[in-house]
Amino acid sequence: MIKIERRSFIRNGLAAGIALSAAPTIIHANDDRPVRLGFIGIGGRGTGLLKTAMRLPHVAIKAVCDTHKPNLKTAQNLVVETQGQKPEGYGDHEFSYLDLLKRDDLDGVVIATPWELHIPMTIAAMKAGKYVATEVGPASSVDECWELVNTYEETRAxxxxLENYCYFRYNMAVLNMVRQGLFGEVIHCSCGYGHDLRARIVLGKGTGPKPKGEGDYRSRHNQFRNGDLYPTHGMGPIAQCLNIQRGNRFQHLTSTASKSRGLSKWSKDNLEPGHKRRDISWAQGDIVTTTLKCFNGETVVLTFDTRLPRPMSFMYQVQGTAGMWMQDGDSSSRNKSVIYLDGKSPHHQWEPFNPYQEKFEHPIWKSYLHEAETSGHGGTDFLELREFVSSIRNKTTTSIDAYDAAAWMAIAPLSEASISTGSSPIAFPDFTDGAWMTNKPIFGLV
Ligand SMILES: NC(=O)c1ccc[n+]([C@@H]2O[C@H](COP(=O)([O-])OP(=O)(O)OC[C@H]3O[C@@H](n4cnc5c(N)ncnc54)[C@H](O)[C@@H]3O)[C@@H](O)[C@H]2O)c1
Known part of the structure; x- marks a missing residue:
C-alpha cells in the first residue's frame, strides 16, 4: 500500500505524490489532527454523508456547494447546529464548485451530485490537489474513465x-472467507441492483429535500441510454472477492437488454392523461444482464433491474470449488443469506449464514460494530467515510481507488456498446496498464 508525502507541485500545497508503502490504516482513536472537508452536492445522499462525516472525530466542514439554494442553506444550517460554525457556501452557478476547490483550507472533498458530474468534478478536485471521495454511478464514457486514471497518475491526489456496499457486514465477512479459502477457488459470482425505482425515475425526483424538481439524473439517463447504469453496488463487493485490478482483471463482457415496458406502464397507471411525464419514450430496457469474463477464468453475471415491481435485492452470490454463499431475497439482512460448504454443510443442504457471519466477522466490523450499526445504510456510510478521513489523516492512498472507480464505472458505457451491437463481446480496457499482474489487494486490510 502506498503512503502519500506532502509535496509542493500541487497548487495548494496539500497532500500529493506517491512515496513509500503503508496501508490505509484505521484511525487512531487519540488522533486529534483536524481533517477539513468540503461537500459538493448536498441533496438526499449528500445530506446523509454530511451528517455521517460530522459524527467522525475531528472532522471540520469548511465549505459546502449546491446549485439548489434551499439544499445549500439546509446543509449550512446543519453544520452550524452540529459544529457551531457556518461553512462557506457556493452554488451561484453550475461551476461554482471550482471556486470551492480553490480554497487552501480543504484537505478533502466529498461529491454527491448527479451521475454525469462525478468524474468531471473528481478530476477537477484531483487537479486542485484535494483528496476526493465521490458517489457511485455510471461513467458517461470509457474515455472519461481513462481521464480519471490519467489525472490520478499525473496528480497522485x-x-x-464511495462504494459503500463493499462495507456491508455480510459482504466483508464473505470477503474474509474468500481470502481464507473457505469457498476453494472462486469460479463464478453474481450480483446486481434490484430496486423498484419506477416512481423516482419517471417523476425525476431525487431523494433529498426537493433538489431540483422534475427531470433529475435518473430520468435523463434512463430516457436516452440503454445499459447497466448502476453497476457498482453489485460489482464493488464482488470485484474485491475476485481481486480485480490486483492479480486479476475484467477481460470482456456481453450485455443484453430486455424490452422496455416498466416505466411506460407505471406512467399510464399512475399519471393523469396530459401529465408531462406520462408519454416519455424510454430507451432503457427493463432488465439488463451483463456477463463478464475475468482474466483468471471466473465469470460474473451482473443484473440491472430498477424498472419493474420488486422488493430490493443485490443478488450476491460467490461460488467456488469448495462451496458457495448466496443471498436469498432481502439484501438488507444477513439473515437472508445462505451458505453451502462441501463436506461441512449437511449434504446438498443450505445452511443459514448467520453463524458463519459471527465466526468470520471482518476485523473492521469487529472494531467499529457499535458506531457502524447506528449509521446509514447498515453502517456502510460510517465505515467508508471513516476510511476516507483516515487516509487523509495518515497521508495514504484510499482503500477503493481511481483504478477501481474506472473499472467499475466503465461497465456502464461498455454494456451500452454491447447492447447496441446485438450483445457483442466488448474487450475491457486495462486501466492499470499491466500493473494488475503485480498489484496486491488494498481493500479491507487492517
Ligand atoms: N451510495 C449510496 O448508497 C447512494 C444512495 C443514494 C444516492 N447515491 C448517489 O448519490 C448521488 C446523489 O444522489 P441524490 O439522491 O442525493 O440526488 P439529489 O438529486 O437528491 O442530489 C443531488 C444534488 O446535487 C446538486 N447539484 C446538481 N448540479 C450541481 C452542480 N453543478 N454543483 C453543485 N451541486 C449540484 C443538486 O442541486 C442536488 O442537491 C447520485 O450519484 C446517486 O447515485 C448513492
Whole structure:
C-alpha cells in the first residue's frame, strides 16, 4: 500500500505524490489532527454523508456547494447546529464548485451530485490537489474513465469511489472467507441492483429535500441510454472477492437488454392523461444482464433491474470449488443469506449464514460494530467515510481507488456498446496498464 508525502507541485500545497508503502490504516482513536472537508452536492445522499462525516472525530466542514439554494442553506444550517460554525457556501452557478476547490483550507472533498458530474468534478478536485471521495454511478464514457486514471497518475491526489456496499457486514465477512479459502477457488459470482425505482425515475425526483424538481439524473439517463447504469453496488463487493485490478482483471463482457415496458406502464397507471411525464419514450430496457469474463477464468453475471415491481435485492452470490454463499431475497439482512460448504454443510443442504457471519466477522466490523450499526445504510456510510478521513489523516492512498472507480464505472458505457451491437463481446480496457499482474489487494486490510 502506498503512503502519500506532502509535496509542493500541487497548487495548494496539500497532500500529493506517491512515496513509500503503508496501508490505509484505521484511525487512531487519540488522533486529534483536524481533517477539513468540503461537500459538493448536498441533496438526499449528500445530506446523509454530511451528517455521517460530522459524527467522525475531528472532522471540520469548511465549505459546502449546491446549485439548489434551499439544499445549500439546509446543509449550512446543519453544520452550524452540529459544529457551531457556518461553512462557506457556493452554488451561484453550475461551476461554482471550482471556486470551492480553490480554497487552501480543504484537505478533502466529498461529491454527491448527479451521475454525469462525478468524474468531471473528481478530476477537477484531483487537479486542485484535494483528496476526493465521490458517489457511485455510471461513467458517461470509457474515455472519461481513462481521464480519471490519467489525472490520478499525473496528480497522485487520491480518489475514493464511495462504494459503500463493499462495507456491508455480510459482504466483508464473505470477503474474509474468500481470502481464507473457505469457498476453494472462486469460479463464478453474481450480483446486481434490484430496486423498484419506477416512481423516482419517471417523476425525476431525487431523494433529498426537493433538489431540483422534475427531470433529475435518473430520468435523463434512463430516457436516452440503454445499459447497466448502476453497476457498482453489485460489482464493488464482488470485484474485491475476485481481486480485480490486483492479480486479476475484467477481460470482456456481453450485455443484453430486455424490452422496455416498466416505466411506460407505471406512467399510464399512475399519471393523469396530459401529465408531462406520462408519454416519455424510454430507451432503457427493463432488465439488463451483463456477463463478464475475468482474466483468471471466473465469470460474473451482473443484473440491472430498477424498472419493474420488486422488493430490493443485490443478488450476491460467490461460488467456488469448495462451496458457495448466496443471498436469498432481502439484501438488507444477513439473515437472508445462505451458505453451502462441501463436506461441512449437511449434504446438498443450505445452511443459514448467520453463524458463519459471527465466526468470520471482518476485523473492521469487529472494531467499529457499535458506531457502524447506528449509521446509514447498515453502517456502510460510517465505515467508508471513516476510511476516507483516515487516509487523509495518515497521508495514504484510499482503500477503493481511481483504478477501481474506472473499472467499475466503465461497465456502464461498455454494456451500452454491447447492447447496441446485438450483445457483442466488448474487450475491457486495462486501466492499470499491466500493473494488475503485480498489484496486491488494498481493500479491507487492517
Ligand atoms: N451510495 C449510496 O448508497 C447512494 C444512495 C443514494 C444516492 N447515491 C448517489 O448519490 C448521488 C446523489 O444522489 P441524490 O439522491 O442525493 O440526488 P439529489 O438529486 O437528491 O442530489 C443531488 C444534488 O446535487 C446538486 N447539484 C446538481 N448540479 C450541481 C452542480 N453543478 N454543483 C453543485 N451541486 C449540484 C443538486 O442541486 C442536488 O442537491 C447520485 O450519484 C446517486 O447515485 C448513492
Amino acid at each position: 487520491p480518489c475514493m469511489l
